[in-house]
Amino acid sequence: MDATPRPPTLAGLRRTYEGEPLLESDLASDPIAQFTTWFQDALDAGLPEPNAMILATASAGGRPSARTVLLKGYDERGFVFYTNYESRKGRDLAENPRASLLFPWHPVRRQVRVEGTVTRISHAESAEYFASRPYGSRIGAWASRQSAVVRSREELDARYEELAARWPEDPPVPDFWGGFRVAPVEVEFWQGQLDRMHDRLRYRRTRPGWVLERLAP
Template sequence: MSVRCCKIWAVSHAENSDRPRTSRRTRPGRGARPAAPGALTEVGRPPAAPEPVPDPAEMRVRYREAGLGEADLAEGPLDQFRRWFDDAVAGGLEEPNAMVVATADATGAPSQRTVLLKGFDERGFVFFSNYASRKGREIEANPRVSLLFPWHPLARQVIVTGSVTRTGRDETAAYFRTRPHGSQLGAWASEQSAPVASREVLDGMYAELAARYPEGEDVPAPPNWGGYRVAPETVEFWQGRANRLHDRLRYVLAETGWSVERLCP
């Protein structure tokens, strides 16, 4: 209704523009220019200027002088990762085990998401997920993945590339038992990556499971949920340095063992 009235006002104003003005007092609001769509301002007050958007090109961080030399590295990448992981924990980083997992489907179309590292040793890096999720489907089609640990407060990051295999069901069950009760139910309630009609539907599924498995009762691991292990083939350690001349040292796996190469920043 308000849009139609504005249009009528505009036409009437144009038709009467040549008529002599009278001294009749204009009613409040009559003759005022219609506000721009979506504008919410007080009468007579101009709209506030929008907040300036920060320019990413102007965002810079000065990195420290301390670097990473070949002599500083451990003999193998898992030992070196353990050193840096311990530093991240000691430094108070929030969720230092958070990592970005990048996968690609059979056509090469990529996707990525943040998941939590749940273990690592000489065999590789372990995380858990729904096998029917997008990453699960892509891993089945293309088991080559990349992991990224972004430890920005330390000016460090670690990039791992390698192949994925599923962990055994015993290992999956052992870890599943350590999860909080709510997380166990969530693994059953959520068909990860599948469309859902509403939040209420998801909450309803969770409520049904909570009634079936009350607190304190054992919840079995879902058959379509389990662990993945990434066997590393390259592990790159990145240390921020001044003047953008960062240190990048990469372990590369060969038949004879691990070798280290320095990469230009």
């Protein structure tokens, strides 16, 4: 008998989207202000971890990679997250400093997509944020050479205990760890509608400001 599990049927996963129309006149003049409004709506709706975002990068050779990270700050300069610079995403961004972000706020039938160029934030900014993290997370940043192969969980735990003994109170910020800022060149606001006639409104950076465009769903 073939014990290979069969893929589940997806026919029952259809969903109908219905919401208020998203009109050009409803949006702020710039995408950061509009993001602030929608982010607050996500908070008010009680969404779990509304700052969770999918980060997509690509190597110099074009090999794509995506993962979920947490937004840790944003302003008119862009969207900030933190990571190990030697991780796969860190290496990708060193080779190809462009990225895409996606905020999948499914319960409120919305998503926000960001495309932009990426730079490291200053060491001082990274150090300030690092100091605000829980002690265990700071030791974990030292213990994990993110994306590297490890022989076992025991090896990883032993490394953590070794570093916790070295720095029982205040571990310094690692030189291989810090923040990236995604400076947006496009920001798209998507709102689900009936019959797949979704609203997609995109801000595209131009000189001197932003152009707002509607995209076909």
